[in-house]
Amino acid sequence: MDALELAERAVRAADADEALALVNRERSGQARFAGSEVHQPTLIENEVVELQVVRDGRLGLAASNRTDDDALKALAARAGEAADSAPADPAFAGFAPAAELPTVEGYDEETASLPPEEQARLAAAAIDASSLDLYGYFTSGLTELALASTGGLAHRQAMTDAGVLTLAAVDGASGYAEETSWRVSGVDPVATAERAVEKAERTRGAIELEPGSYGAVLEPYAFAELLLYFAYDAFGARGLIEERSFAAGRVGEKVFDERFSLAEDSLDPRGLPKAFDFEGTPKERVELVENGVLRGVLWDRRTAGEAGGGQQSTGNAPPASAKQWGPIPFALSIGGGDAGSTEELAELVGDGIYITRLHYLSIVNPREGVITGMTRDGTFRVRGGKIADPLVNLRFTVSVPAMLEQLHGLTREPTLVNETSFYDERYPNGVLAPAVATARFDITGVGGGPGT
Amino acid sequence: MRELCDEAVSAALAAGASYADARVHQRRSQTVATRNQRVDRLDDVESEGIGVRVLVGGAWGFACDNRLSAASARATAQRAAAFAQAAPGGHDRALAPVEPVEGSYRTPVEKDPFAISLADKVEQCLRAEQGMQHDGVKVTAAFLRAQREQKLFVSSDGAAIDQEIVECGAGIDAMAAGDGITQIRSHPSAHGGSSAQAGWEYVESLALEREAPRVGEQAAALLRADACPAGITTIVVDSEQMELQVHESVGHPTELDRVYGTEAAYAGTSFLKPHDLGSLRYGSEHMNVTADATTPGGLGTFGYDDEGVPAQREPVVAEGVLRSFLTSRETAARIGSGAGGSMRADGWSRMPLVRMTNLNLEPGEGSLEELIAGVEDGIYLETNKSWSIDDKRLNFQFGTQIAWEIKNGKLGRMLRDATYTGQTPVFWASLDAVGGRDEWVLRGLTNCGKGQPGQYAHVSHGTSPARFRNVQVGFRS
Numbered sequence: 001m002d003a004l005e006l007a008e009r010a011v012r013a014a015d016a017d018e019a020l021a022l023v024n025r026e027r028s029g030q031a032r033f034a035g036s037e038v039h040q041p042t043l044i045e046n047e048v049v050e051l052q053v054v055r056d057g058r059l060g061l062a063a064s065n066r067t068d069d070d071a072l073k074a075l076a077a078r079a080g081e082a083a084d085s086a087p088a089d090p091a092f093a094g095f096a097p098a099a100e101l102p103t104v105e106g107y108d109e110e111t112a113s114l115p116p117e118e119q120a121r122l123a124a125a126a127i128d129a130s131s132l133d134l135y136g137y138f139t140s141g142l143t144e145l146a147l148a149s150t151g152g153l154a155h156r157q158a159m160t161d162a163g164v165l166t167l168a169a170v171d172g173a174s175g176y177a178e179e180t181s182w183r184v185s186g187v188d189p190v191a192t193a194e195r196a197v198e199k200a201e202r203t204r205g206a207i208e209l210e211p212g213s214y215g216a217v218l219e220p221y222a223f224a225e226l227l228l229y230f231a232y233d234a235f236g237a238r239g240l241i242e243e244r245s246f247a248a249g250r251v252g253e254k255v256f257d258e259r260f261s262l263a264e265d266s267l268d269p270r271g272l273p274k275a276f277d278f279e280g281t282p283k284e285r286v287e288l289v290e291n292g293v294l295r296g297v298l299w300d301r302r303t304a305g306e307a308g309g310g311q312q313s314t315g316n317a318p319p320a321s322a323k324q325w326g327p328i329p330f331a332l333s334i335g336g337g338d339a340g341s342t343e344e345l346a347e348l349v350g351d352g353i354y355i356t357r358l359h360y361l362s363i364v365n366p367r368e369g370v371i372t373g374m375t376r377d378g379t380f381r382v383r384g385g386k387i388a389d390p391l392v393n394l395r396f397t398v399s400v401p402a403m404l405e406q407l408h409g410l411t412r413e414p415t416l417v418n419e420t421s422f423y424d425e426r427y428p429n430g431v432l433a434p435a436v437a438t439a440r441f442d443i444t445g446v447g448g449g450p451g452t
Numbered sequence: 453m454r455e456l457c458d459e460a461v462s463a464a465l466a467a468g469a470s471y472a473d474a475r476v477h478q479r480r481s482q483t484v485a486t487r488n489q490r491v492d493r494l495d496d497v498e499s500e501g502i503g504v505r506v507l508v509g510g511a512w513g514f515a516c517d518n519r520l521s522a523a524s525a526r527a528t529a530q531r532a533a534a535f536a537q538a539a540p541g542g543h544d545r546a547l548a549p550v551e552p553v554e555g556s557y558r559t560p561v562e563k564d565p566f567a568i569s570l571a572d573k574v575e576q577c578l579r580a581e582q583g584m585q586h587d588g589v590k591v592t593a594a595f596l597r598a599q600r601e602q603k604l605f606v607s608s609d610g611a612a613i614d615q616e617i618v619e620c621g622a623g624i625d626a627m628a629a630g631d632g633i634t635q636i637r638s639h640p641s642a643h644g645g646s647s648a649q650a651g652w653e654y655v656e657s658l659a660l661e662r663e664a665p666r667v668g669e670q671a672a673a674l675l676r677a678d679a680c681p682a683g684i685t686t687i688v689v690d691s692e693q694m695e696l697q698v699h700e701s702v703g704h705p706t707e708l709d710r711v712y713g714t715e716a717a718y719a720g721t722s723f724l725k726p727h728d729l730g731s732l733r734y735g736s737e738h739m740n741v742t743a744d745a746t747t748p749g750g751l752g753t754f755g756y757d758d759e760g761v762p763a764q765r766e767p768v769v770a771e772g773v774l775r776s777f778l779t780s781r782e783t784a785a786r787i788g789s790g791a792g793g794s795m796r797a798d799g800w801s802r803m804p805l806v807r808m809t810n811l812n813l814e815p816g817e818g819s820l821e822e823l824i825a826g827v828e829d830g831i832y833l834e835t836n837k838s839w840s841i842d843d844k845r846l847n848f849q850f851g852t853q854i855a856w857e858i859k860n861g862k863l864g865r866m867l868r869d870a871t872y873t874g875q876t877p878v879f880w881a882s883l884d885a886v887g888g889r890d891e892w893v894l895r896g897l898t899n900c901g902k903g904q905p906g907q908y909a910h911v912s913h914g915t916s917p918a919r920f921r922n923v924q925v926g927f928r929s
Binding site for chain 2: 028031032033034035037038039041042044046047048060062063065078081084086089120121128133165174242243244320324359362364365366367374376393397422423424445446447452
């Protein structure tokens with residue numbers, strides 16, 4: 001059955017003033033490997049129906065992955081009970097109205113129909129290309145989202161994604177590379193593994209580094225993850241409204257280097273395109289930072305209603321399981337610069353450090369955008385404008401705004417960095433990020449060396 | 453459901469599997485969350501399905517399906533076997549033996565959490581929020597959860613086990629902001645409160661309404677507190693922060709799959725090596741950590757793990773020496789020690805992984821006040837705020853919501869934005885006292901991430917406050 005048809009059946013089952021049903025259907029395979037053999041394969045077939053109902057201004061939600069008629073009736077009853085248990089919410093802005101969706105790419109038939117045996121073969125291709133032990137995965141999947149409502153909403157999008165993640169590692173050496181696309185033909189497991197090996201070979205004999213403030217080159221993997229963590233809090237409307245995030249009181253101000261621009265852009269075919277958010281609002285490109293000036297944040301219907309003043313949703317409603325975070329980014333796009341390569345960025349830094357990838361980030365101070373974490377799988381000293389000695393994993397504790405205040409440059413072309421967590425239901429997303437060179441990156445400690 | 457599992461296992465064996473197991477999980481969970489006196493979440497979610505794991509020629513295959521029918525059970529088993537046959541790698545695998553068991557387990561429950569109406573749950577949240585109102589507090593939030601999961605496990609080794617796990621949890625947060633500063637206080641634990649394997653009686657024991665005024669007052673007071681000074685000093689860590697300290701710097705490094713590198717690309721590895729077993733000095737003689745799948749109320753408590761291995765209680769670190777790893781049947785066979793017993797899956801759609809059960813820091817002696825009394829000059833730290841640790845679980849940095857200066861054995865001024873950092877074995881070697889049994893508290897967290905696709909494990913830790921000497925607070929200047 002078509003996902004939209006299922007959503008419409010769920011809406012019809014509801015006994016409510018208004019109802020909105022979301023269907024998330026997944027067929028995916030992930031061939032996860034370690035030590036060059038698959039150890040955690042997962043083939044998933046699932047469909048989840050989430051039904052929100054409004055009764056007398058009260059809102060409740062129930063979800064189930066049973067989809068026969070009896071199950072939908074039971075689902076509607078549970079959603080109704082949830083609504084009856086809530087106090088009326090006068091600020092509830094209603095479900096999203098029917099609207100025309102933007103035309104987006106993001107679906108590829110070859111990817112959608114890739115069989116498990118082919119997923120295993122593509123994992124094997126990466127493994128066979130590595131002269132070192134290889135860790136990571138090959139994955140591909142089809143995700144269908146559909147939304148229907150009593151108000152005439154009828155959205156449906158089928159999206160595909162494929163990704164290969166490789167960590168080439170032995171004792172004392174490790175290197176990392178990944179590729180993601182909505183087309184399986186857009187990822188190359190062999191080339192990805194080879195890049196990981198090449199990086200790993202350069203990390204042997206890693207030395208320690210004295211804590212301090214350094215100029216730094218961050219590859220797209222590192223820059224994307226750092227920006228995403230910062231953006232969860234700094235660019236969400238909830239933190240702004242509650243006057244506790246970095247953006248509070250700073251919208252309209254020039255707070256970053258003029259070389260830095262940032263948007264949320266689900267429409268870009270170089271990313272993992274989306275036509276609508278989890279409330280059914282059509283996606284649009286949202287400018288967050290233009291030439292260093294903080295232009296705005298991301299909104300969903302709820303926060304837009306709370307803010308008033310004609311504020312509209314920007315199409316960034318989270319899934320129900322992440323509602324507590326408020327609107328969040330799923331498609332950050334960082335503006336590029338003039339540099340042709342990370343080597344050029346190292347020349348701009350002169351003396352500093354080079355970072356491939358980050359690990360275990362945590363927000364230390366949300367108001368100032370201070371984040372801590374570790375580097376891993378390719379950290380180097382930059383000396384005389386060249387990428388030089390390998391370094392052990394470094395602890396950093398950086399104010400992201402301070403880091404973005406003085407940039408030496410960015411590379412021209414962005415890389416799509418996969419940020420899909422693969423927890424809960426599949427929802428492919430990533431960040432389009434260039435590499436960056438910054439004048440300030442604060443190292444506050446050292447960890448273990450590279451490798452397993 | 454037993455027939456479905458039998459059907460799946462039979463189909464897997466017919467497809468060439470040397471071993472197969474099938475799990476049917478049926479889970480229902482309710483979440484109520486309020487924020488600034490409005491309902492933020494009011495969800496009633498159920499999920500069910502079958503997951504089939506097979507070994508074919510030594511290669512693992514795993515497939516799952518939400519449809520619970522004989523046809524889908526067979527098809528799922530066949531897909532898992534087909535993948536395993538195509539899986540790359542050497543596949544030299546053995547499993548530690550386990551006695552075939554037909555057994556069952558039920559969480560002891562006094563008050564069925566699903567018999568408490570959602571309306572009552574909303575009301576409890578709103579009352580707790582009301583208690584946190586205070587000048588300077590911009591956000592109040594309250595959260596309650598309940599979950600029931602029925603699990604049936606059948607294996608080709610002859611196991612047939614049904615279990616029913618019931619969990620409840622709750623928490624409150626107050627966030628204050630002013631003069632460019634943002635602060636938070638939580639009870640009974642940060643990042644989603646605390647959960648236990650128990651009925652609604654656990655939520656009642658957390659006394660959200662009673663604690664709410666203190667939480668609000670402290671959040672507001674932190675806006676006026678001095679920033680914690682940096683330096684090397686003695687710290688006393690409360691039992692809540694010790695929960696995360698144990699989790700991150702003892703629990704994860706002792707997972708034997710991480711030691712063997714299976715999480716290298718994502719969650720990371722471990723500074724421990726297989727040959728460290730029985731000899732590595734992890735910490736001081738005051739350090740005793742036990743993995744206990746029988747702890748009453750623990751989120752890691754069960755009758756049998758998701759490989760059918762009975763619950764165990766094992767010392768992991770005894771008097772500071774590494775005594776055991778957390779194992780699966782596969783990793784136990786590989787190291788030649790242990791019997792598995794730590795394998796759990798996050799529902800029917802995920803393959804079981806080595807996860808912590810209840811990893812407890814065994815109590816020492818004395819009260820929190822006595823720990824503090826033994827400090828001439830130091831810092832007392834309470835409730836986690838930020839956490840990060842490297843991929844080998846060596847370098848960590850934790851921040852806490854609140855701290856107090858200790859001078860001459862007494863608490864002094866309140867401090868904000870405290871962090872401390874260290875290297876795992878060096879830090880644990882500096883442990884010089886653990887609080888006694890009366891200070892020992894079992895708390896449960898539900899957001900322990902691992903695996904790709906990702907899985908959340910629900911894990912409890914029993915901890916007392918503890919004292920560490922010569923620790924870096926703040927950042928090195």
